[in-house]
Amino acid sequence: MSDTAAIRRQLKIKSGSAKRLYKEHRSYQREEEDLKRKLDGFRASGAEDWDINNARRMMEESAKMVTDTASRLGVIVQELREIILSAEKDPALAEDEDMMKAKETLEEVSI
Known part of the structure; x- marks a missing residue:
C-alpha cells in the first residue's frame, strides 16, 4: 500500500473515531445535566x-464518563x-475529499 493510500485510510479512520x-x-454531558436536574x-x-442517593450515584457515573470521553477525544483529536x-505534505492529498472531510471533522470536534 502506498503512503498516500495509507494516509488516506488513516484520515478516514481517525475522522470516524x-x-x-x-x-x-x-x-454523556446531556445525561449528566439531566440527572443533575432530576x-x-x-x-x-x-x-x-x-432516590436521592441513587440519582447522585448515577450523576457521578455520568461525570466520570464525561471526563473519560473528553480525555479519549483529546487523544484522537x-x-x-x-x-x-x-x-498536507503530500501534494496528491492537498485537495483530496478525505482530507477536506478530516479538516471539517477536526474543526467540529475540537474541544
Whole structure:
C-alpha cells in the first residue's frame, strides 16, 4: 500500500473515531445535566434518601464518563491533527475529499 493510500485510510479512520467519540461525549454531558436536574428535583420535593442517593450515584457515573470521553477525544483529536499535518505534505492529498472531510471533522470536534 502506498503512503498516500495509507494516509488516506488513516484520515478516514481517525475522522470516524473522532466523530463517534464527540457524539458519545456530548451524550454523556446531556445525561449528566439531566440527572443533575432530576437530583435537584428530588431534593426540592423531599424525596426518599434512596432516590436521592441513587440519582447522585448515577450523576457521578455520568461525570466520570464525561471526563473519560473528553480525555479519549483529546487523544484522537491530536492524532487526527498529526495525520492532517503529514497529509498536507503530500501534494496528491492537498485537495483530496478525505482530507477536506478530516479538516471539517477536526474543526467540529475540537474541544
